[in-house]
Amino acid sequence: MENPPQFPEKVLVESENESPSEEPFEQPLRQSPRKQRLVLQNLKNLGQLNTPTPIENPLHTLIIIGQIEGHMILPPKNKTTKYEHIIPQLVAIEQSKAIKGVLVILNTVGGDVEAGLAIAEMLESLSKATVSLVLGGGHSIGVPIAVSTNYSFIAETATMTIHPLRLTGMVVGVPQTYEYLDKMQDRVIKFVTNHSKITEERFRELMFRTGDLLRDIGTVLVGKDAVASGLIDEIGGISQALKKLEEIVELKYGATSRGLQ
Amino acid sequence: MVLYTIVSLETIFEETMMAEFLNSAGTEEFEIDLSGKKLVVQLLSSGQLQINRLISTNPSDYLNPDWQPGSIL
Numbered sequence: 001m002e003n004p005p006q007f008p009e010k011v012l013v014e015s016e017n018e019s020p021s022e023e024p025f026e027q028p029l030r031q032s033p034r035k036q037r038l039v040l041q042n043l044k045n046l047g048q049l050n051t052p053t054p055i056e057n058p059l060h061t062l063i064i065i066g067q068i069e070g071h072m073i074l075p076p077k078n079k080t081t082k083y084e085h086i087i088p089q090l091v092a093i094e095q096s097k098a099i100k101g102v103l104v105i106l107n108t109v110g111g112d113v114e115a116g117l118a119i120a121e122m123l124e125s126l127s128k129a130t131v132s133l134v135l136g137g138g139h140s141i142g143v144p145i146a147v148s149t150n151y152s153f154i155a156e157t158a159t160m161t162i163h164p165l166r167l168t169g170m171v172v173g174v175p176q177t178y179e180y181l182d183k184m185q186d187r188v189i190k191f192v193t194n195h196s197k198i199t200e201e202r203f204r205e206l207m208f209r210t211g212d213l214l215r216d217i218g219t220v221l222v223g224k225d226a227v228a229s230g231l232i233d234e235i236g237g238i239s240q241a242l243k244k245l246e247e248i249v250e251l252k253y254g255a256t257s258r259g260l261q
Numbered sequence: 262m263v264l265y266t267i268v269s270l271e272t273i274f275e276e277t278m279m280a281e282f283l284n285s286a287g288t289e290e291f292e293i294d295l296s297g298k299k300l301v302v303q304l305l306s307s308g309q310l311q312i313n314r315l316i317s318t319n320p321s322d323y324l325n326p327d328w329q330p331g332s333i334l
Contacts, residue, residue, distance in 0.1 A: 060318035067273065072262045076290070078273055085299065089318050102318070110266030141265040161267050184263055 070112025101129035110140025129248035163218025197230030
């Protein structure tokens with residue numbers, strides 16, 4: 001109460017609260033003051049007591065942005081998607097009876113190999129309908145996540161960078177280090193080639209191509225190129241992706257799926 | 262940890278050295294669970310919590326005016 005009200009509408013609402021006799025409807029006793037204010041605000045703004053409670057949406061979305069964060073917390077400047085958020089969400093989606101499909105939206109620069117592959121494997125083994133949409137970028141470890149779904153889309157302007165795994169700044173001196181990295185790389189290559197139409201030869205060729213990237217080897221695939229190489233299924237945006245997701249849901253659960261129009 | 266990313270490690274870890282200087286700013290974010298949703302919030306100097314990010318897979322949560330980034334809890 002000592003705090004001065006911050007928003008003008010709160011001032012209005014609170015001044016009304018001071019004269020409870022004029023309240024137009026009865027308040028159940030258990031409602032918190034904040035809830036009461038919200039109810040009053042709804043009455044004022046929308047002419048109704050409560051906004052309708054949202055029904056359980058049969059299609060959920062998973063947004064994967066920035067760096068994919070694994071076992072090590074990255075400095076706060078990095079925008080990250082944490083696997084401890086994504087994995088429980090995917091478990092909840094798998095267990096939910098109301099949820100029928102997941103739209104995965106990617107705009108990522110890559111990140112931790114283990115975390116990325118874990119998310120990709122979770123999506124791949126999900127029994128629900130899944131569609132991915134690459135917007136902006138789906139680079140490095142974003143590639144296996146993009147191909148892990150039932151069907152994949154890429155925006156026309158979106159890019160995917162395919163490049164070899166490396167430890168920046170570390171000299172690969174001993175054969176064991178090289179072999180370890182090679183194994184990690186093979187995990188990524190195997191996953192991508194198993195879940196998309198691209199061949200292993202083609203993917204390796206793109207990965208080690210020289211001349212495309214400044215000071216590095218690899219390839220940048222823009223929209224159409226990603227589809228032409230067989231990595232992604234189709235060019236499209238949000239409406240195409242949602243339409244495809246609804247189609248897959250219908251195939252999996254029958255045409256009478258509730259709430260899908 | 263092996264990072265497979267197009268961002269150079271120097272860029273990712275640039276801040277770790279400066280972190281000690283920035284600690285005094287007190288604008289640290291933390292996560293809370295509210296009504297089954299995960300919220301990334303920031304403690305304001307006034308003692309209130311401001312929502313910085315909502316983490317949910319239900320698209321309708323993002324339409325709820327209570328969970329909009331920037332709103333005060």
